[in-house]
Amino acid sequence: MKLAVIGFGNAGGKITDKLVWYQQAADRDLIRSAISVNSARVDLARLEHLPRENQILIGQTDDRVKGHGAGADPDLGAEITERDRHEIDRALDMVPMYEIDAFLVVAGLGGGTGSGGAPRIAEQINDRYDEPVYGLGVLPSKDEGGRTVLNAARSFQSFADATTNLILFDNDVWRGSGDSVEAGYERTNEEIARRIITLLGAGEIDSSNISEHAMDSSDIRRTLSGGGVSTIAYAESKEVIDSGGLLSSLRSNGTKPLDDPDWATKVNGLVRQAVQSRMTCPAEIDSAERSLIVLSGPPEALSRKGLESGRRWLEQQTDSVEVLSGDDPRPGAGSLAAVVLLANVTDVPPIDALQELGVKAKENIEAQRERREEQFEELVTDDDDALDPV
Structure with missing residues (x-):
């Protein structure tokens, strides 16, 4: 299966970079186009196998972003994706459509740019092209915090609706107990690449023998x-x-x-x-x-x-x-x-747990916001309400 791969956000870009690397290492030939879209300049700079012209920085003109990321805010990630859609469209115009069988949109669901932007771009590609749009969504570890879990629970619903099919990867299942953070992500990204390339690379026409029972x-x-x-x-x-x-x-x-x-x-x-x-x-x-x-x-x-x-x-x-x-x-x-x-x-325990934790996280965040507003009001107001603000 020939692919055009779009990595969204930090995790999506790193996985796309690893897919390109693993394809080369395994002597495969299925990725016809690969781009990475991010709102953080430093994350794009860390990519090793995607050429600079295939890296798209969005949100540069937004005062809240300016090349430093969406700050784990999926609503902001979705907003800047819509605003800078023309930048992404220009990259998609370079995809050799006559050579590909499908699009693959890759994103981590716990951050801001990927969780908010990936569902939007998948929806836009679906509207624009006839080829199927598959998603690869990475669920965050529960240890990453309530905000991350809430982002993932929200993004999962949008991403699943926007794609022809959403392939899931659960970080909690693959994280090694002795891994450092960086080593853990590196290892899991390679595991993702191995499975995706082996699966979707089946039936590709290259130097391999084509057997009577070859997958297509x-x-x-x-x-x-x-x-x-x-x-x-x-x-x-x-x-x-x-x-x-x-x-x-x-x-x-x-x-x-x-x-x-x-x-x-x-x-x-x-x-x-x-x-x-x-x-x-x-x-x-x-x-x-x-x-x-x-x-x-x-x-x-x-x-x-x-x-x-x-x-x-x-x-x-x-x-x-x-x-x-x-x-x-x-x-x-x-x-x-x-x-x-x-x-x-249809029976996916990590999704059930994610949604339950997401609801709890939303309730906690709202309760904390209300409590802090009350505390701030008490802080700036004198006990007898005798002072008049200037």
Whole structure:
């Protein structure tokens, strides 16, 4: 699937930067255009793989912003996005529309520019172009504070409505206990890039072999159609690169048939492992409307029987016949990966918790505002109200 990627805000820009890096490192070719939009000049300066001409600074003429960010205010982020829409439109005019299959708008939902601006730009792209607009939204950690949680709860509703489908990533699930803040974000951004590139890179036409059962971008589009939110499961086995490992033993007398029972079992187990391990955002499997399995790795390791067995198992788990599967041959790949897209999930515990915490945060903020107004009034007024202000 060929993409035009728009990263909004600090987190969105960093993830877009990482997507570009990972695509190059994995020898993929699916991102046809990538831009980063931010209201903070310093955040744009930290990007390493997006060229300067693909970085858009908005809000420069607003006295509240002036290149220093939206101050975790999503309403301000939405406002400056609307005001500087012409700047973004100029960048979108450079997207080679005849080469792309979809847009991907990426944002962290807890800040100001991304949480407010990403839903607006997704809505504008939807109105202007025929291609689907997918979102990638990062939920903040609950430890980041009530204001951040409230921003995310509000932004989630707008972002989900504005996109063809919203893929979620929950920071709380992926943050390592021993990570520094910077190292934690770096690691999670790489995990996001690995899953997105492996999933959406399936079926791309490049130097790879095209197998009889190759995944196609139309399969991905079908799975992500119909609105809603989605999560991605992933598992990887590096056993194939061991000199004495399983794949080398299969090749002892030339390449052994792909439907060898041992290898089929390995592939089926990898699909199950993916779904039963960490998803990008925890969700109940049986609440998925549609699912898609992509098996990516050395052509010799892509067992058709193993993939079909994994697909039947997923149909049973989701109680749905809307399960597509295919492979993504990567000659020379050092590992075998199974990525499972669970689309249009409706039972997502982190979203339920986010909305509950968001309501509480809103109530607390309003109560604090009222209390401070009363305290300020007491501060500036004498006890007997005997003084007349100048």
